[in-house]
Amino acid sequence: MDPFLTIPFVIQRVKKETSDTVTLEISRPDDRVKTHSPAGSAFSFLPGQFNMLYVLGIGEIPVSISGDPNHPEKLFHTVRKVGAVSIALSLMEKGDRIGIRGPFGNPWPVNKAQGMDLLLMAGGIGLAPIRPVLYQVFPERDRYNRIGLLYGTRAPEDILYESEIKQWRSKFDLEVLVTVDRAAGDWKGNTGVVTTLISKVSFDPDRTLVMICGPEVMMRFSCLELQKKGVKPENIFVSMERNMKCSVGFCGHCQFGPWFVCKDGPIFSYDQVKDWIGKREI
Numbered sequence: 276m277d278p279f280l281t282i283p284f285v286i287q288r289v290k291k292e293t294s295d296t297v298t299l300e301i302s303r304p305d306d307r308v309k310t311h312s313p314a315g316s317a318f319s320f321l322p323g324q325f326n327m328l329y330v331l332g333i334g335e336i337p338v339s340i341s342g343d344p345n346h347p348e349k350l351f352h353t354v355r356k357v358g359a360v361s362i363a364l365s366l367m368e369k370g371d372r373i374g375i376r377g378p379f380g381n382p383w384p385v386n387k388a389q390g391m392d393l394l395l396m397a398g399g400i401g402l403a404p405i406r407p408v409l410y411q412v413f414p415e416r417d418r419y420n421r422i423g424l425l426y427g428t429r430a431p432e433d434i435l436y437e438s439e440i441k442q443w444r445s446k447f448d449l450e451v452l453v454t455v456d457r458a459a460g461d462w463k464g465n466t467g468v469v470t471t472l473i474s475k476v477s478f479d480p481d482r483t484l485v486m487i488c489g490p491e492v493m494m495r496f497s498c499l500e501l502q503k504k505g506v507k508p509e510n511i512f513v514s515m516e517r518n519m520k521c522s523v524g525f526c527g528h529c530q531f532g533p534w535f536v537c538k539d540g541p542i543f544s545y546d547q548v549k550d551w552i553g554k555r556e557i
């Protein structure tokens with residue numbers, strides 16, 4: 276498939292997650308579904324990959340796929356409005372069309388975590404690219420040892436996927452800890468940055484694989500803290516963000532140290548990026 280080919284998709288549902296974030300459920304237009312085999316309507320991807328979403332007349336941005344890789348017929352993207360394209364996406368309504376190229380990028384090393392403890396850490400919108408990992412591991416739960424999810428947001432009202440988090444919390448084989456920077460209202464949970472949760476979750480540092488997505492500073496401090504606890508840098512993975520244009524390693528917009536985030540990432544081991552992560556202008 277030509278990586279520059281933008282395919283039209285239709286918005287099926289818009290779910291408001293928080294004051295500045297929506298989840299778009301998107302599918303190929305019916306005309307394509309009817310004229311192609313059922314497999315032709317699916318959109319296969321691996322957890323951690325992203326698409327380029329194009330809004331006519333405004334522009335194109337990279338956004339992680341936040342849905343279930345076992346159900347590729349339904350494509351989900353969770354978008355936080357920060358500028359022109361993400362605001363346009365957040366204003367979409369059922370029936371609107373957008374263009375999609377992808378999927379791009381490398382996936383989280385989910386299979387590498389088999390037989391190990393798996394620790395997932397997310398900050399803010401960073402839960403979006405982590406959610407497909409949970410969808411992948413739930414049906415094959417016995418292949419992993421302990422699984423923990425540590426999630427931090429600025430305030431209680433910024434928590435994404437709230438009802439799903441409640442369901443995840445009720446699972447006896449998944450440890451979910453949530454913290455907020457600023458407690459407000461009747462919040463009775465943890466307060467403080469997400470790294471403070473690391474000492475509250477059980478894992479065997481020698482046999483733990485960690486996946487982290489969030490602001491760069493949060494990822495850097497999480498990596499440092501995990502290393503202090505004994506987790507090997509080659510078992511810690513982060514998802515990096517840079518501005519993108521081509522998304523296939525041609526234009527150089529997403530350069531990050533010696534890498535292009537679109538082609539070599541977005542997932543990197545801490546071992547690979549420890550000299551670059553959290554540094555300005557790299």
Ligand SMILES: Cc1cc2nc3c(=O)[nH]c(=O)nc-3n(C[C@H](O)[C@H](O)[C@H](O)COP(=O)(O)OP(=O)(O)OC[C@H]3O[C@@H](n4cnc5c(N)ncnc54)[C@H](O)[C@@H]3O)c2cc1C
Nearest residue numbers: 336337338339353354355357358359360361403516517541
């Ligand atoms: C691999 C990858 C996956 C991503 N996944 C998601 C996702 O799942 N959901 C999502 O909402 N976003 C995601 N992003 C970030 C998203 O691509 C940017 O928010 C988007 O490009 C901003 O474009 P814009 O036109 O809306 O804003 P712009 O006009 O480009 O930017 C407006 C303002 O926001 C700032 N800004 C730009 N990008 C970011 C950012 N990432 N974080 C904070 N401020 C920013 C700019 O510096 C500027 O001040 C991802 C980025 C990458 C590289």
Ligand code: FES
Nearest residue numbers: 520522526527537
């Ligand atoms: S976006 Fe062009 S090289 Fe990565």
